[in-house]
Amino acid sequence: EAGVTQFPSHSVIEKGQTVTLRCDPISGHDNLYWYRRVMGKEIKFLLHFVKESKQDESGMPNNRFLAERTGGTYSTLKVQPAELEDSGVYFCASSHGVQGFSNTIYFGEGSWLTVV
Amino acid sequence: AQTVTQSQPEMSVQEAETVTLSCTYDTSESDYYLFWYKQPPSRQMILVIRQEAYKQQNATENRFSVNFQKAAKSFSLKISDSQLGDAAMYFCAYRSYGGATNKLIFGTGTLLAVQP
Numbered sequence: 001e002a003g004v005t006q007f008p009s010h011s012v013i014e015k016g017q018t019v020t021l022r023c024d025p026i027s028g029h030d031n032l033y034w035y036r037r038v039m040g041k042e043i044k045f046l047l048h049f050v051k052e053s054k055q056d057e058s059g060m061p062n063n064r065f066l067a068e069r070t071g072g073t074y075s076t077l078k079v080q081p082a083e084l085e086d087s088g089v090y091f092c093a094s095s096h097g098v099q100g101f102s103n104t105i106y107f108g109e110g111s112w113l114t115v116v
Numbered sequence: 117a118q119t120v121t122q123s124q125p126e127m128s129v130q131e132a133e134t135v136t137l138s139c140t141y142d143t144s145e146s147d148y149y150l151f152w153y154k155q156p157p158s159r160q161m162i163l164v165i166r167q168e169a170y171k172q173q174n175a176t177e178n179r180f181s182v183n184f185q186k187a188a189k190s191f192s193l194k195i196s197d198s199q200l201g202d203a204a205m206y207f208c209a210y211r212s213y214g215g216a217t218n219k220l221i222f223g224t225g226t227l228l229a230v231q232p
Contacts, residue, residue, distance in 0.1 A: 003160060031218060042120070043207060043222035056219060091161065095218065105218065107153075107161035 002026065004108035006092050012114045018080040021111045025074070025094030031055075032075050033095075033105065034067060038088040046090075049075060082115045089113070118143045120210050122223035129198045130231050136183075137193045137226045139208030147213035150184065150191045151220065156204040164206070167191065169213070195228075203230045 005024045013019050025032045034046040046065070047057040051072035060067070064083070069075040079086050089110040095103045119142045129135035141150070148169045155161040167175045167184050174182050179199075183192045195202055205227050209220040 033219070035220075035222075040224070042224045043220075045219040045221070048219060059219070103218075104163055105220065107155075109158065109160050 023092030029094035
């Protein structure tokens with residue numbers, strides 16, 4: 001079974017440009033999450049999809065960030081325009097079904113974003 | 117709001133020895149879950165061990181065990197018989213019980229080096 005896959009693994013863009021990160025969750029996982037880790041700091045929650053609907057987007061930092069999940073399958077996270085403080089690692093995660101303790105959340109390897 | 121603190125940015129252990137990683141948290145909730153995640157270099161973050169707050173018994177997974185002190189809000193991870201493959205970034209995480217979202221609240225991580 002394929003795990004959570006993220007693309008690109010690394011991206012270097014200039015301030016003001018646009019970047020789109022993609023996440024493919026494990027097949028059949030209704031729940032999809034985006035997290036971000038700024039270097040040296042904690043991993044912070046960005047948002048949670050249940051299928052194609054945004055369940056919780058309380059962690060999205062500002063309106064330069066747009067997340068979508070087309071048809072409840074893969075998800076994209078677009079940053080437009082990118083700022084220096086957006087640099088960090090963006091993690092995607094997925095889990096199956098109704099939330100419960102036993103439902104493990106599976107993480108991808110992360111997409112490293114550097115804004116210069 | 118809940119917070120998670122990992123006070124050890126880096127730790128080192130000799131192969132076959134035991135190491136303990138510290139984690140404290142702050143919450144006003146009585147029911148919650150606690151987790152330790154491991155991220156090896158350039159690989160996916162994986163769940164190491166988890167604990168339900170209402171259970172007094174400390175969770176154990178092979179060489180990994182926790183010391184859960186609810187009153188002290190402490191959740192340390194003990195790795196016994198350390199192996200080279202244990203070298204990774206370790207994150208402590210908190211999750212509320214119930215609720216519509218399943219978001220995790222992470223600490224800043226502890227980078228564990230294992231010396232041969």
